[in-house]
Amino acid sequence: MHHFDLKDGALQAEGVSLEALAEAVGTPAYVYSTATLTRHYGVLREAADAHREAWGDALIAYAVKANSNLSVLATLARLGCGADTVSEGEIRRALAAGVPAGKIIFSGVGKTDGELAFAIQQGVRQINVESPAELDRLIPIAERLGKVPEIAIRVNPKIGAGGHAKITTGGEGDKFGIPADEAMALYVRAAASPHVTPVGLACHIGSQITDLTPLEAAFRLLRSMTEELRAKGQTVTRLDLGGGLGVPYVGGAPTASPADYVAMAARVLDGLGVEAAFEPGRLLAANAGVLLSRVIQITERADGRRFLVLDAAMNDLIRPAMYDSFHEIKAVRPREAGGHNAPTAYDVVGPICETGDTFARGRDLPPLQAGDLVVFTGAGAYGAVMSSEYNTRPLVPEVLVDGDRWAVIRPRPTYEEMLAREPMADWL
Structure with a gap:
């Protein structure tokens, strides 16, 4: 998968564990190879x-x-x-x-x-x-x-x-x-x-x-x-x-x-x-990047519909909402298929207060649980560059991997930094 491969049961970006990156920089996060x-x-x-x-x-x-x-x-x-x-x-x-x-x-x-x-x-x-x-x-x-x-x-x-x-x-x-x-x-x-x-x-x-x-x-x-x-x-x-x-x-x-x-x-x-x-x-950037996200919860309805709620949202990756674009969604540490781990249909959504904050409907994925990590593949182009702080959500950090080394190349702003960019009118 373009230098995003399984090693010891989990996805890596070149020589760097995506699980380790998630712990170090948090999720969601963009990772480039x-x-x-x-x-x-x-x-x-x-x-x-x-x-x-x-x-x-x-x-x-x-x-x-x-x-x-x-x-x-x-x-x-x-x-x-x-x-x-x-x-x-x-x-x-x-x-x-x-x-x-x-x-x-x-x-x-x-x-x-x-x-x-x-x-x-x-x-x-x-x-x-x-x-x-x-x-x-x-x-x-x-x-x-x-x-x-x-x-x-x-x-x-x-x-x-x-x-x-x-x-x-x-x-x-x-x-x-x-x-x-x-x-x-x-x-x-x-x-x-x-x-x-x-x-x-x-x-x-x-x-x-x-x-x-x-x-x-x-x-x-x-x-x-x-x-x-x-x-x-x-x-x-x-x-x-x-x-x-x-x-x-x-x-x-x-x-x-x-x-x-x-x-x-x-x-x-x-x-x-x-x-x-x-x-x-x-052509150069799309498949050089993934959006790394974590499952917040799975919401099940009486009619059998399952919503896979992620911490990534349309303000982080707007292509599915804007262009009806398809991104493959992969578990960072996939469970073995078969038995209780047969593929399950999910509506994959984010936390934004918009129905359009939907990445996929009825997508068959291996069973996932709250806390699991997933990646959106092909997210290196028109991903972070089109992101926003809608719903006052901090911009997603970007990470560049080179072999076994990595660097944060755009940090996630703090809420204090976000608010400090907006000086209050002097009459308020």
């Missing part, structure tokens, strides 16, 4: 390097939104990974973690003037422009700063894909990017300005994509647009292919492999002579 992060980056890097003839040294820019913890970012930065960012805060995180500015891409539909100025001053690799209005704001900012940032035009290919409507970003009605015909005209207009340098095109059509067909269609559109722009005398040296390749959440649809994904991209771009950028997020 350095070995898994390293392996996932290495698989994609190897695949990209196997097709250097298509794009040279392709940039892998990790999508910071997936898991923005500084130690996770630093782990990837030391492997040579860049960063795909969507806010000034994410740029600052990437820089603080050791990602060179020249490997940072700045995307997003609502960049403020201040954020654009910050990105230009830091010298990021490129700014992905997502609308004519953004270009109109960017040019005078660059002129005022006396710099000429390199930009890419983000194309909306009218090809939406992804594991849920809320994470589909390339459809005709989605807010992201510029329709192809308008993008062509905007590229030419940007090239006429002395204050920006258009270098390429970008697209990102969705997240948790399990079929390569829509991705290939989007990449083919980028190729044809590149050829048409060059025929008009424009220079196009980069294609930002976005991210979105799905990961194998247990219980979900089968996914294409990173090797097949990269090989498809190389086939589509063969002979074009562009630098390629890939922006994986979930």
